[in-house]
Amino acid sequence: MNAPISSSPATAAPSAASVHGTVDARFAAVREELAAVAREEPGLSAQLAVRLHGRQVADLWTGPGVTGDSLFALYSSGKGAAHLVTALLVQDGVVDLDRPVARDWPEFAAAGKAGLTLRDLLAHRAGLLGTPEGLSSAELADERRLAELLAPLPPAWAPGSGYGYHAFTVTALTGEVVRRATGRTLQEHYAERLRVPYGLDFHLGLPETEEPRYLPAQPAPAAAAGPVPAGLTALAFNTHADPPTDLVAYANTRGVRAGGSASSASVGTARGLAKLYAAAISPVDGRAPLLGPEVLAEFTTPHSPGVDLVTGERDHFLLGFEAQGVRYGSLSARAFGHSGAVGAQSFADPATGLAYSYTRRHFTPVGGGGAPENHRLIAAVTTAIRREGRSAR
Template structure:
């Protein structure tokens, strides 16, 4: 049996048992699970060789949750306007007929700017400023607003350039000053070098799983291939990408987050709950706006149905136990994180090794989330 470390509050013993069952079902699993309820941490668990509660993992697109939280805060304080043209902040963006494209359309993954011909270089993927410069002149892959599709490697850079033009600071700086530092969160968009000893390298899929994944890989020139930079030469290797110090140092806001489950759950708890006398980061009106569905039907890139709220991934589609306004974001390695305003749950699960079929969070999240909701309902 796998050794499980950490604690759960009274009434959440079922969650520990479910986490242990997940660990027993996958040999060598390195993972963390943290849950807050109404701002109080009630689950703090980890398992696996080389993994502790303090270990920092590559969390990939979990970064998008932080990016959209920053956008929501700037909309909330009036710095950004959802109906304003992106080009009103960023004039170069008007190229190729994008002059009327609004911030709302951009945030909702409806802009069609999923990549570029020939793909991005590794240096561009690591640096949001370089990504934004390439994308400013890019023609959309579909008519903006006519459909939606996951902007996998680029949405954080696009939002980030708007933030930089509007505030004079990078998105990463705004996140650090307004969210991470005040709450002492171990979730970073730009990992300080001093914390590198706590980083545990990503482990790729097992060889048998990798062969299956390669057999089902999308064509490089498909919308999914373009969005995931498979049209580059060579195609992006996600494990190697995250295990590069430059990526961790720069913290690209689509794909380069680093942290642990405690930090990630803490971010979502801060968004919806009072913590240490601080009011929730998101006011009710902002929360309602950003947790309202903005697209229905299939995602043009991933095929997932009803994928997004305003920027954040819709969670009730994946986990029907949650409220319709549950919002968050998964990460490529199989990580999952969200806030459920209805129940007060803030949830985060991290993995060290890639999960086969982990798009949208590793499959074990379904059983873990269900156990968390049952326990929270009894609390």
């Protein structure tokens, strides 16, 4: 499926690190960099897909039993798909960023939240990170139930005073606004408007028929224990629950994958995510870019300056999407996307027409955000783009 397109594919045999797939000859250094990463992390199971102006220029994979069609648990990568759906509904005039949430969802007005808007939810300013007693895996996986549990709670900080990553809850909140306004869930909108029309191998709710391609998530190699999360961080990542959430066991539960929480239970391939982000900004499959200039500008404008109260990152978010230019210096300030807990990273950069997706099966010892090798892989991609631009002149 999704056969790679390459006008000048590299024809060399797979490297000693067994990197498979195809890459445009002008991006051969990207294959070499992935091979170097794989040599340094024996047993790495990963995929890398890159599109430029909608056209696939790299489709690579490495690892025991891995193919380009292997499905990985991609956790928060689903937030990017959900935010793209929300952007499309804003573009259609179906939902309004600055309409108080409580007008569509009256229960949400409780505990001083009557003035919060959809924009506040997307910008991680709502302060609804979890519940004081913690949540079960079943509750985390059920966004309708999660929204019901969050609605009566007071925010963790005074509205307007800060922001923090809503790791498990952001799409339960925005999804409930979408459901109240349209009568359909984020997942239903995603399937109808994106996954099916574009043939995206990225799922918010994995069908039983696709289960044979799923490679279970694996824990990171043994590493020195870090500090135990506390305060807002523990609340956001549900580590204060009894028992604390085990992300590996969570993703490897069939019911979680079937439920398709956009915040925590996405499943897919690098190909699927790269095509998703390419379609957002570039012509794909004969269709115009999904996002028009006005909405694209709105969703790629920084919305939450300062320090994230949960993760400690600075200037973490655009609107919904993570600000990728803050993390990766070779990207523009408008680069938007989302990472996944296992180390996955996917984004689009409107300044260059780049769409990038890197997926992993194993967690990294450092944890959080995109895996460290993304810095090297993204640098190889952007260097190749700059060289291509110079040669075109």
